[in-house]
Amino acid sequence: MEQRDTAMTTGSEGISPLGTRIMNVFSSPGELFTEVARTPVQKSSWAVPYVLSLLLTLVFTYGLFSNPSLRQQIYDTQLQGMQKAVEEGRMTQAQLDQMREGMESSGLGMFMLFGGVSQIVIGSAMFFGLALLLWLTSKFGLKATAGYAKLLELTGLASFIALIGAVITLVLMYVFDSLRATPGAALAILDSYDRENKMHLFLSSLNVFTLWETSIIGIGLSKVANKSTGVGMGIAFGLWALWTIVTVALGWGRV
Numbered sequence: 001m002e003q004r005d006t007a008m009t010t011g012s013e014g015i016s017p018l019g020t021r022i023m024n025v026f027s028s029p030g031e032l033f034t035e036v037a038r039t040p041v042q043k044s045s046w047a048v049p050y051v052l053s054l055l056l057t058l059v060f061t062y063g064l065f066s067n068p069s070l071r072q073q074i075y076d077t078q079l080q081g082m083q084k085a086v087e088e089g090r091m092t093q094a095q096l097d098q099m100r101e102g103m104e105s106s107g108l109g110m111f112m113l114f115g116g117v118s119q120i121v122i123g124s125a126m127f128f129g130l131a132l133l134l135w136l137t138s139k140f141g142l143k144a145t146a147g148y149a150k151l152l153e154l155t156g157l158a159s160f161i162a163l164i165g166a167v168i169t170l171v172l173m174y175v176f177d178s179l180r181a182t183p184g185a186a187l188a189i190l191d192s193y194d195r196e197n198k199m200h201l202f203l204s205s206l207n208v209f210t211l212w213e214t215s216i217i218g219i220g221l222s223k224v225a226n227k228s229t230g231v232g233m234g235i236a237f238g239l240w241a242l243w244t245i246v247t248v249a250l251g252w253g254r255v
Helices: 002-010 018-027 029-038 044-065 068-087 093-105 108-141 148-176 185-189 198-205 208-224 229-250
Strands: none
Touching: 018 029, 018 044, 018 148, 029 148, 029 208, 044 068, 044 108, 044 148, 068 093, 108 148, 108 208, 108 229, 148 208, 185 198, 198 229, 208 229
């Protein structure tokens, strides 16, 4: 029995197939990340969700720009930002008028190109940047020995929650005909939302799937770093809170 347990720990028998790992993200995250912590890095655990995120980014972008109402809301948000730049002297009215004409004359293909590419770049930076941040935190804060690839595996598996959240978000945007219809506290202020109101920006950040994904990352971090669940959760939600404060303060992601 001891010999078999050793084989399960060090050999391929102890590594669940990707499909099982995906299911365990939702059903048994503690069991999943206990396995992740003791087995060699499985590239599929982060490569597959990364590729899926790129494909979903294109689908999401197409879904927004192919809907006339949502597309107009994107235009209006961009124009409001540019109008503010004119008022602050960072842009001339002539430049604003020229950009407005360009936006109105551009077709779906152009917006798919610029919108899709920009979102892929931003999404890729966040995908690999989050793993880097967690690796630095675990290495210097928790004195863990896990390498960057192990943290990338962790965040990759956790991102399956974000993928489902993105699909549900797009559905909600269509149902409520609003870019602000995200699954969370944003639904409570949908009709009274003020993009200059910091409290509204904060409430918009309280996304059910983001909080769920953060808790899963916390569980995974505790297993990978061999710390208590409380420590892992504290770090995961601490980083989330810091990011939220910064983005709200700077007004990032206003819609």
